[in-house]
Amino acid sequence: MIAGTLFGHLKFPGTINSFSFRLLRNSSKMTAITQVSSNKMFGGFQKVYSHESTECKCTMKFGVYIPPQAEVKKCPVLYWLSGLTCTEQNFVTKAGAQRVAAEKGIILVAPDTSPRGVNIEGEDDSWDFGSGAGFYVDATEEKWKTSYRMYSYVTKELPEVINANFSSLPDKMSIFGHSMGGHGALVCALKNPGKFQSVSAFAPISNPIKAPWGIKAFTGYLGGDQSKWQEYDATELVKKYTGPALNMLVDQGKADNFYVEGQLLPDNLSAACASNSVPINLRIHEGYDHSYYFIATFIEEHINHHAKFLFQ
Ligand SMILES: N[C@@H](CCC(=O)N[C@@H](CSC=O)C(=O)NCC(=O)O)C(=O)O
Numbered sequence: 001m002i003a004g005t006l007f008g009h010l011k012f013p014g015t016i017n018s019f020s021f022r023l024l025r026n027s028s029k030m031t032a033i034t035q036v037s038s039n040k041m042f043g044g045f046q047k048v049y050s051h052e053s054t055e056c057k058c059t060m061k062f063g064v065y066i067p068p069q070a071e072v073k074k075c076p077v078l079y080w081l082s083g084l085t086c087t088e089q090n091f092v093t094k095a096g097a098q099r100v101a102a103e104k105g106i107i108l109v110a111p112d113t114s115p116r117g118v119n120i121e122g123e124d125d126s127w128d129f130g131s132g133a134g135f136y137v138d139a140t141e142e143k144w145k146t147s148y149r150m151y152s153y154v155t156k157e158l159p160e161v162i163n164a165n166f167s168s169l170p171d172k173m174s175i176f177g178h179s180m181g182g183h184g185a186l187v188c189a190l191k192n193p194g195k196f197q198s199v200s201a202f203a204p205i206s207n208p209i210k211a212p213w214g215i216k217a218f219t220g221y222l223g224g225d226q227s228k229w230q231e232y233d234a235t236e237l238v239k240k241y242t243g244p245a246l247n248m249l250v251d252q253g254k255a256d257n258f259y260v261e262g263q264l265l266p267d268n269l270s271a272a273c274a275s276n277s278v279p280i281n282l283r284i285h286e287g288y289d290h291s292y293y294f295i296a297t298f299i300e301e302h303i304n305h306h307a308k309f310l311f312q
Contacts, residue, residue, distance in 0.1 A: 031051070031160060031161045031164040031165060032051060032052070033049040033050070033051045033161060033165055034049060034050050034051065035047060035048075035049055036048040036049060036050055036061060041065070041098050041102075042067075042068075042098050042099050042101075042102035042103075043067070043068035043102055044065060044066050044067040044068045044070065044098070044101075044102050045065070045066045046063065046064075046065050046092060046098055047063070047064050047065075047066065048061055048062070048063050048064075048088060048089075048092070049061065049062055049064065049165075051161060053115075053153060053157060054157060055149040055150075055152045055153040055156070055157045056115040056118070056147050056148075056149060056150070056153055057115065057118060057146060057147040058115045058116055058117060058118050058147060059116070059117075060111065060112055060115070060116070060153070061087070061088050061111075061112050062088050062109055062110060062111040062112065062158065062161075063088040063089070063091065063092040063108075063109070063110040063111075064107065064108065064109050064110075064162070064166065065092075065097070065098045065101050065102075065107065065108040066107060066166065066167070067101050067102045067104070067105050067106060067107065068102060068105075069105035070105075070107060070166070070167040071167075073105075073167070074167050074168060074169045075105050075106060075107050075167060075168060075169060076105075076106055076107070076168070076169050076172035076173065076174070076197075076310035076311070077106070077107045077108075077109055077159075077162055077166075077168045077169070077172065077173045077174075078101070078106050078107070078108050078109070078173070078174050078175070078176065078303065078306050078310070079109050079110075079111075079154065079158070079159075079173065079174070079175045079176070079185075080095075080097070080108060080109065080110040080175075080176055080177055080178075080181070081110075081111070081113075081136060081154060081175065081176075081177030081178075081180075081181030081182070081184040081185050081188075082110065082111075082112075082113050082177065082178060082180075082181045083113070083177070083178045083179030083180045083181050083182070084113070084127060084128050084132060084133050084179060084180050084213070085113075085127050085132045085133070086112075086113050086132065086181070087112050087113065087132070088110050088111060088112050090292065091110040091178075092110055094292035094295070094296065095292060095295050095296055095299050096296045096299055097299050097303060100299065100300045100303040100304070101303060104303060104304075104307045104311075106303065106306070106307060106310065107162070107166060107167070107168055109158065109162055111153070111154060111158055113132050113133065113134055113150070113180070113181065114130065114131050114132055114133055114134030114148065114150060115131075115134065115147040115148060115150075116131060118146075118147040120143055120144065120147070121143075128213055128216060128217070129216055129217055129220055130220075133180065133217065134148055134150035135150065135180055135183075135184070135208075135214075135217045135218075135221060135232070136150045136151050136154060136180070136181070136183070136184030136187060136188065136232075137150065137151050137217075137218070137221050137222065137232045138150070138151045138152050139220075139221035139222065140221070140222050140223060140228070141220065141221055141222065141223050144220065144221050148221055150184070151184075151187070151188070151191075151232070154184065154188060155188050155191075155192060155195070159173065172197060172310050172311075173195070173196055173197065173310075174196050174197045174198040174199065174200075174306040174309060174310055175188050175189060175196045175199050176199065176200040176201060176202075176302055176306065177201055177202070177204070178201070178202040178203060178204075178295055179202070179203050179204065179205060179258070179264075179290065180205055180213070182201030182202050182203060182204030182205070182250070183201065183204040183205040183206060183208060183214075183234055185199050185200070185201055185204070186199055186201055186204055186206070186234035186237075186238075186248070186269075187232055187233075187234050187237065189246055189248075190234060190237040190238060190241055190246070191231075191237065193241070193242070193243020193244060194243055194244050197247065197306070197309035197310050197312070198246070198247035198248075198249075198305060198306050198308070198309040198310070199246055199247065199248050199249075200248065200249040200250065200251075200302045200305055200306065201249075201250045201251070202250075202251050202252075202294065202295050202298070202302075203251070203252050203253060203256055203258070203259065203264055203266075203290055203294070204234065204250060204264065204266070204269070205263060205264055205265075206234055206235055206250075206264055206265045206266045206268055206269035207233060207234070207235035207236075207265040207268040207269060208229075208232070208233055208234075209226065209229045209230065209233045209235075209236065210235075210265060210268065211262060211263045211264070211265060212262075212263060213263050214229075214233070218232065234269060235265070235268045235269045235272045236272070238269065238272045238273050238276060238278050239272045239275060239276050240276070241276060241278055245279070246278065246279075247305075247308075247309050248273075248278070248279065248280045248281065249280075249281045249283075249301075249302065249305045250266060250269070250280060250281070250282045250283070251283050251285060251294075251298050251301075251302075252264065252266045252282065252283070252284050252285065253284075253285050253287070253288025253289050253290065253294045254284055254285060254286050254287065254288065255286075255287050255288060255289050256288065256289050256290040256294070257289065257290065258290050259290070266282055266284075269282070270282045285298075
């Protein structure tokens with residue numbers, strides 16, 4: 001059902017919840033989204049939408065929490081990037097972020113972690129590469145390069161879709177994430193100086209070119225030339241960062257098995273920040289593991305961190 005066709009203007013989504021399909025237009029392209037689910041939560045709405053992604057060449061889903069304030073005014077947007085094996089659902093159902101977003105008046109957006117069902121041979125063979133493991137890079141290897149464009153998806157296409165369809169302030173956005181997604185958030189901020197008001201990460205894969213997960217993914221998506229990997233490595237990028245303040249917060253659990261195994265390497269990130277005088281607030285927490293229990297514990301502090309800069 002095409003319940004409403006709205007051209008060029010943002011309508012407050014809370015007032016048109018019954019629409020199962022909306023077609024809107026910004027200046028350059030059509031950004032049609034289809035509502036998959038909608039649940040009232042803390043006075044706002046937790047929704048899931050799908051859309052045809054031009055970057056990923058497939059149907060992509062994203063979760064969006066619309067706080068009650070979006071009924072009456074435009075709100076800043078905080079993008080969340082999830083980790084390996086996740087869909088848009090993990091953050092929506094496990095992080096407990098909506099209550100704080102409702103209090104602050106922040107729209108939360110949580111995309112899927114890779115293209116889905118694009119019929120690349122081997123895409124579903126492992127949990128740390130291919131489906132559910134896009135690593136937020138634009139692949140350059142022949143097999144993957146057409147659809148595995150998660151970097152462009154999360155930095156360009158998705159914000160366009162959000163700004164065309166929701167009550168958002170286009171110039172007030174921040175980004176955070178977990179593990180693969182924590183690293184993705186850092187890279188998005190580092191590669192786009194000034195685009196994000198702040199960045200934070202839970203247990204990011206901080207130096208993927210030195211970690212087994214990253215080496216596997218970058219070899220597959222970017223090929224064997226390791227000099228190209230540095231363009232997507234937060235520790236390498238921060239060494240030459242010259243942009244405005246990143247306002248960077250990183251939390252790491254000390255009982256995180258992936259930290260203990262050397263997949264995450266936050267000390268490398270912190271040393272690289274120090275070498276280029278880039279401030280980072282890296283907090284190591286006794287006893288916490290890699291799970292969403294850890295994320296849920298500190299999510300409020302992260303959202304408060306972003307709120308400070310989103311409402312400046
Ligand atoms: N193979 C295991 C472990 C996968 C896992 O721990 N994934 C994390 C992210 S790891 C780095 O990006 C995660 O967020 N899992 C989802 C969750 O809801 O906890 C497995 O398949 O579980």
